[in-house]
Amino acid sequence: MTSSGADTNFSNEQMLGFYRDMLRIRRVEEQLGKDSLAGNLPGAVHLYIGQEAVGVGICSQLRDDDWIASNHRGHGHFLAKGGDTKLLVAEVYGRKTGICRGHGGSMHVADFSKGIIGANGIVGAGISITTGAAWAAQLDGNGAVGVAFFGDGAANQGVLCEALNVSTLWKLPVIFVCENNGFSEFSPYSTVTSGSIADRAKPYGAAHETIDGNDLIEVWQCAARAIRRARDGKGPTLIEARTYRHSGHVVGEHTFLSGTYRSEEEVEQKKAGDPIPAFAKRILEAGQASQADLDRIDAEITAEVAEAVAFAEESPYPDPADQGAGYMFA
Amino acid sequence: MAKKRMIQAINETLDSEMAKDPKIVLFGEDVEISLFGDTVGLKDKHGAHRVRNMPISETVMSGMAVGAAAAGYKVVCHMMFGNFMYTGFDSIANQASKLRYMTAGQISLPIVYMSVFGGGRSAAAQHSDAMHPMFMNLGGIKVALPATPADAAGLLRASIHDPNPVVFLQAAGRGGESGEVPDGEVIFELGKAATVHDGDDVTMVAIGAMVRPALRAAKRLAEDGIGVDLIDPRTMVPLDTEAILSSVRRTGRLVVVDEARDLCSAASHVAAVCADQCFEALKAPIKRVTVPDLAMPYSPPLEKALLPNEGSISATVRDLLGKPAGVEA
Incomplete structure (x- = not known):
């Protein structure tokens, strides 16, 4: 089923908030992509560019005590759930001031104080962890939910079926969000995936929706239904949000891949569906803000990113004499 | 002192700890009816929401333990046979043992992954491994190996109290053996021979x-x-x-x-x-x-x-x- 476009009226302020949150992710990712290509980052970086409407559309209606888990492409989810830009950038830079003090890096940014269980380097790992956090929320009876973000690649891990089974059986307050961006690393969807991902919920009797993941309002409305279902004790929802990965699997992949797995034409054509300009157009056409308002937000975000980069660059690396042994065991 | 079987020592320890701390949950394969007898009767005493049978889905099970622990619970995850931990290994090896370190100590993960292990019962190779060396090499997991009913009680209590993940391996086929267990809440410090x-x-x-x-x-x-x-x-x-x-x-x-x-x-x-x-x-x-x-x-x-x-x-x-x-x- 697809969303029915329930009549949701957002205030001008809310609309600009969504725009700001998406743009923050975009500008941070552009910066980190540039830094990575320039060789300024220690590890691999997987960009979320093109998928911002999914993370923002969902996380913008979560509470601090709701849990999210993410994947290797996790900067966007971290920021959308309220993670700090400076702490994120410093972490990716490998600095002592990073959110994980340089022990996790790009693929592992987490802030438990904000319900961000974290990005994860193991494809599909967040699915089971979120299911467990949702069980805890159910035991607490506080109405909190868990949201697992993963890609179409992770949908092919058996753990999704295991999690759909047990979460439906136990009526766990969990939402599985598959951001179908068209690629499992370097393999196009059709070469590694059969059928539709949302359909995988059917045999378990779990709620499921397929939506346009580039349309923030559609994402928001679908998430609102799923969150309501979860908070009401009616169990899980599997959301397949169709989107597109503008960047490669990993920044700099052209330097080591022997060939290509998608055409320039395809990328250009898909980029036309970019969620951010589409959302800007929507705001302007509805008269909810002026171009000057949007430009001002862009300038503010650009300054925020510059400040985060300066913070990271000025921060020391962790001291090799202190290997964080105290972090192994509590 | 009283003579007790190992499964009885484990059962009584789980029972008394769960009675004291409502944040302890026990889930896993057939924990309600209990194949080995170590968790028998606990559902009736502590409620169906705290003692839950899991589907035979080790991958999600070991990861759910991580998520529930991250969200504030003390989790006892019964994986039945140690060999089945291989099936659910990702969340033990990549998540439970590493998330605290990778997030610079933001969380602790109080999880006891328990199972029987070892040979001697004609269970053949897929139910008889002694896999403790593999867990030892992960780094972020404690490994407890009780030899007697007293060890089982003392080490399990310490494992449940410990804020870190612990793999608790009871010798298969030894559950029925008797041994003297000190009276009261016996607890043996982890790391003390x-x-x-x-x-x-x-x-x-x-x-x-x-x-x-x-x-x-x-x-x-x-x-x-x-x-x-x-x-x-x-x-x-x-x-x-x-x-x-x-x-x-x-x-x-x-x-x-x-x-x-x-x-x-x-x-x-x-x-x-x-x-x-x-x-x-x-x-x-x-x-x-x-x-x-x-x-x-x-x-x-x-x-x-x-x-x-x-x-x-x-x-x-x-x-x-x-x-x-x-x-x-």
């Missing part, structure tokens, strides 16, 4: 289920005037290296008995630590009594021949001391 037999000629470290045949051998050898200082490390992570080293410095000899396959066994680690740290005290080569690098067979005579036993342990000690059986000590 027990000396279960005193002697001056050779130090013997026996791990988990191997303590029993090692103790029998020590008693028999004592009759022949050979003094075995038998140490039960109780946990391999953390390992009480001081207890082992100080004994070896006194006896000058070391035999390590381990149910793991020889290659990268826990015995190999104990041997390496002693070779490194008290080489000058050694009067003889360090000997390991382990399982050959074979899969555990089904047929009883085949299986029996592979597992360390009183005979093979005694023979190793006698060879080391140059005192073969039947010769006056």
Whole structure:
């Protein structure tokens, strides 16, 4: 089923908030992509560019005590759930001031104080962890939910079926969000995936929706239904949000891949569906803000990113004499 | 003191801890009816929401333990047979053992992954591994191996209290064995070894289920005037290296008995630590009594021949001391 476009009226302020949150992710990712290509980052970086409407559309209606888990492409989810830009950038830079003090890096940014269980380097790992956090929320009876973000690649891990089974059986307050961006690393969807991902919920009797993941309002409305279902004790929802990965699997992949797995034409054509300009157009056409308002937000975000980069660059690396042994065991 | 079976000691410990702390939850394969008897009756006492059967889905199960622990619960995840932990290994090896470190100590993960392990019951290779060395190498997981009902009670209570992930491995087929368990809430510090037999000629470290045949051998050898200082490390992570080293410095000899396959066994680690740290005290080569690098067979005579036993342990000690059986000590 697809969303029915329930009549949701957002205030001008809310609309600009969504725009700001998406743009923050975009500008941070552009910066980190540039830094990575320039060789300024220690590890691999997987960009979320093109998928911002999914993370923002969902996380913008979560509470601090709701849990999210993410994947290797996790900067966007971290920021959308309220993670700090400076702490994120410093972490990716490998600095002592990073959110994980340089022990996790790009693929592992987490802030438990904000319900961000974290990005994860193991494809599909967040699915089971979120299911467990949702069980805890159910035991607490506080109405909190868990949201697992993963890609179409992770949908092919058996753990999704295991999690759909047990979460439906136990009526766990969990939402599985598959951001179908068209690629499992370097393999196009059709070469590694059969059928539709949302359909995988059917045999378990779990709620499921397929939506346009580039349309923030559609994402928001679908998430609102799923969150309501979860908070009401009616169990899980599997959301397949169709989107597109503008960047490669990993920044700099052209330097080591022997060939290509998608055409320039395809990328250009898909980029036309970019969620951010589409959302800007929507705001302007509805008269909810002026171009000057949007430009001002862009300038503010650009300054925020510059400040985060300066913070990271000025921060020391962790001291090799202190290997964080105290972090192994509590 | 009271005589109790190992499963009874485990059951009573889970019961008393769950009664005290509503944040403890127990879930896993058939924990309601309880295949081994260690979790029987707990659902009725503590409620269906805290004692839950899981589908046979080890991958999601081990990860749910991580998520529930991250969200504030003390989780006991019963994975039935240790070999099934291989199926659910990702969340143990990549998540439970690493998330605290990777997030610079933002969280602690109080999880007890429990199962039976080891051979001796014709369960064949896929139900009989001794996988504790693999867990030892993960780094962020404590590894508890109770040898007796008292160990089981004391180590399980400490494991539940511990803020870190612990793999608690009870010897398969030993659940029905009886032993004296101290009265009250017995608790054994993780990382503290027990000396279960005193002697001056050779130090013997026996791990988990191997303590029993090692103790029998020590008693028999004592009759022949050979003094075995038998140490039960109780946990391999953390390992009480001081207890082992100080004994070896006194006896000058070391035999390590381990149910793991020889290659990268826990015995190999104990041997390496002693070779490194008290080489000058050694009067003889360090000997390991382990399982050959074979899969555990089904047929009883085949299986029996592979597992360390009183005979093979005694023979190793006698060879080391140059005192073969039947010769006056």
